Amino acid sequence: MVTLADVAQHAGVSASTVSYVLSGKRSISASTRARVERSIAQLGYHPNAGARALASSRSNIIALMIPLRTDMYVPVMMEIAIAVATTARGHGYDVLLLTGEEGPAAVRRIEGSALADAMILMDVELEDDRLPLLREATRPGVLIGLPADPSGLSCVDLDFEAAGALCAEHLAGLGHREIAVIGEAAAVYERHTGFAERTLNGLRERSGELGVRLLHRPCEGSYAGVAATLARVYDERPGTTAFVVQNEAATDPLLALLRQQGRAVPEDVSVMAICPDQLAAHASVPLTSVRVPAQDMGRHAVEQVVAKLEGRATDGVVLLAPELTVRESTGPRPVLPVSPR
Amino acid sequence: MVTLADVAQHAGVSASTVSYVLSGKRSISASTRARVERSIAQLGYHPNAGARALASSRSNIIALMIPLRTDMYVPVMMEIAIAVATTARGHGYDVLLLTGEEGPAAVRRIEGSALADAMILMDVELEDDRLPLLREATRPGVLIGLPADPSGLSCVDLDFEAAGALCAEHLAGLGHREIAVIGEAAAVYERHTGFAERTLNGLRERSGELGVRLLHRPCEGSYAGVAATLARVYDERPGTTAFVVQNEAATDPLLALLRQQGRAVPEDVSVMAICPDQLAAHASVPLTSVRVPAQDMGRHAVEQVVAKLEGRATDGVVLLAPELTVRESTGPRPVLPVSPR
DNA sequence: GGAATTTGTCGAAGCGCTTCGACGCTTTCT
């Protein structure tokens, strides 16, 4: 392996000079810099990460804790993870992948071993075990998600409440007066991740203001689960003319079932979703949707964490404004009563 | 931060003794070990990763290169990544997440900086730029996937050829004589990742032996894409009575379309898939499938790479045997000609 | 024109750990 010393010797300067060329922390004459850089290129030198971390006590690594669970919509996690990795690289950081498995111990391990300079946590619960540790940690952390008490922490998330409100407005604006919400699996609510509840709050509040009746049902993502939920919904509220779906796995089955029942979308019934754009656009009926901006969330989280590392930082909650895209699945409330075939 | 020296002092031994307690590389009396371990627990000591890496020239990190692309079926990637992270942790390793973005440069960087002890590469192309570098590298690597020339490399993958053969056998056994293969998007074939072609080879060969006619069509994963492909298939081969789908995004649309056309699965037409078990089990008709064992692949890759790191290793290709699970989507060839409504 | 400042470079001290050789002690062998 080529070391700093090798480069120094090759360039005819001292080791510290090479180090300063690399870090730019002291001024270096143009000629020396050129010579050193040529030597680096010629020898194919790469600084040893361990040595660097030891000497500088910065590893240039950001830890990313992702959930193990598979009941969340996986592509969103993946998209976030990739955005994190890509953005981090752009700032000179690598990403260490931790699974939720280790739980709070992972926070302690990272903190203690100085493996990473900072952490990004996904799948944050309202009362997350990891938060107390994170608050005491000397290394900065950023959450993707919003816990019950975000004080002393940085958080990035979609403004799900606003997203819910936006859905209510859109449908109310089209004349709908009875809306059903097809929610996440019951397990998601039980886990208290918060985002599903926040959406619901936004939906409820705005619906109330707009005089719209709302029915909410959690729903398993399987075809059978959606069928059962749908049946119950029409049973309880036969006058339902619009659906809001916050459950990625349920959108396709829902559309298929409605079609099967002879209810045309959007003529007889409107459907809108809160999901990644890609999913909405490629559904069998392109869905009017509020997008879950996975990439933006990952990017923001990294930028926040890097800002904190560089001291130009702050705790604080960043809620991304929701954006509604109108596609083909929503329309005015049908004039005649809906009559399934 | 608590250091080794602090622990040593607290326990009344030398630093090297503490180190040997930690590593177990020299024998330590039971009493000393107990004392040191108590001090470690009491002080909450965690070895500094950088120092350790520098002194031992082992980082206990495995790099995982995942593709940036989003045209592959993401849950499989994610499942592999999580399996890799979990298995690695079980062996005392952490996982560094690299995206394909950096390409071959990433291999050089990891190698040069000693950031990781080994690498696992996903999304391997038949003629992958990274392979020459990997062959020369001093650190072991394992591929998930199978390149054109695997010599001097370790590879883990599903035996897609056998998987294809298995599908042909199953359908032929049920009496089908005309099979259509709904393949991956054309882009996947163009990228020369190999797995799609290998499946096709297996299908073709075994079909030939069994006297079954095979039609293969690449297919976009969208609803519209599947509709177009399906139309073309029935146009060219009206006698088709069975489908093999190797395209996770196409399974649901295909089932929906067949239903819409009044073709009952499996009474009028059989459908089987090569996809993760979960997807097959939760489709609107539970699918007979050959599972893509994402977890196993991740686990095997880590075990292979760890074995290499510990010297009880070997290059070599590990092809996982495919497993067929019969569910509800395949049945005997219909006796009467298929008559779509 | 000499003092004060800035610029560019170097040497040396460490960062916290692993590991090697050494050493005293106990056990085993013949």
Next chain:
DNA sequence: AGAAAGCGTCGAAGCGCTTCGACAAATTCC
């Protein structure tokens, strides 16, 4: 009984880098 071997511990060297203080040389100041 004495030599050989094994056990348990320690001290010191060194992994490759960053960073601080020092110091000549070049520049600026009144």
